[in-house]
Amino acid sequence: MGAMGPMSRKRNCSAISCGSASVVSLDKQDFCLNHFLNYCYQELEAVDPRSRRLPSTSANLAAMRAFIEECSRKALDISLHSEKLSNLQRGRLLDILLWAGELFVLLRAPRVYPTDSVVPRGPAIRAYSTHHS
Numbered sequence: 001m002g003a004m005g006p007m008s009r010k011r012n013c014s015a016i017s018c019g020s021a022s023v024v025s026l027d028k029q030d031f032c033l034n035h036f037l038n039y040c041y042q043e044l045e046a047v048d049p050r051s052r053r054l055p056s057t058s059a060n061l062a063a064m065r066a067f068i069e070e071c072s073r074k075a076l077d078i079s080l081h082s083e084k085l086s087n088l089q090r091g092r093l094l095d096i097l098l099w100a101g102e103l104f105v106l107l108r109a110p111r112v113y114p115t116d117s118v119v120p121r122g123p124a125i126r127a128y129s130t131h132h133s
């Protein structure tokens with residue numbers, strides 16, 4: 001049993017009460033395939049502007065896009081290199097890829113989706129008239 005020393009880099013899924021070996025790391029955590037899929041769904045849902053209530057600042061927008069990019073890269077990597085995927089897992093990987101691609105477009109142009117906020121109008125013109133006299 002001496003094989004599991006500090007030289008062994010094999011890690012387990014970081015989800016609570018899951019003892020499976022990790023197949024992928026995402027967002028600095030290790031996941032087995034099923035928990036990777038769960039985590040992706042959960043996080044993509046959280047950053048989706050159509051379901052989210054929080055306004056996106058440019059700072060967290062950058063973080064979101066970095067996450068989405070990593071998420072889709074890992075999903076693609078798994079679907080290309082994993083031999084023993086079930087049809088359900090394959091379908092979910094594809095679903096994540098498509099969703100991530102869609103989100104990337106949505107977050108690149110954050111004003112495309114409808115918003116109730118007031119559009120600022122013509123402050124430049126008012127500035128001119130107040131400085132007139």
Ligand SMILES: [Zn+2]
Nearest residue numbers: 013018032035
């Ligand atoms: Zn797991």
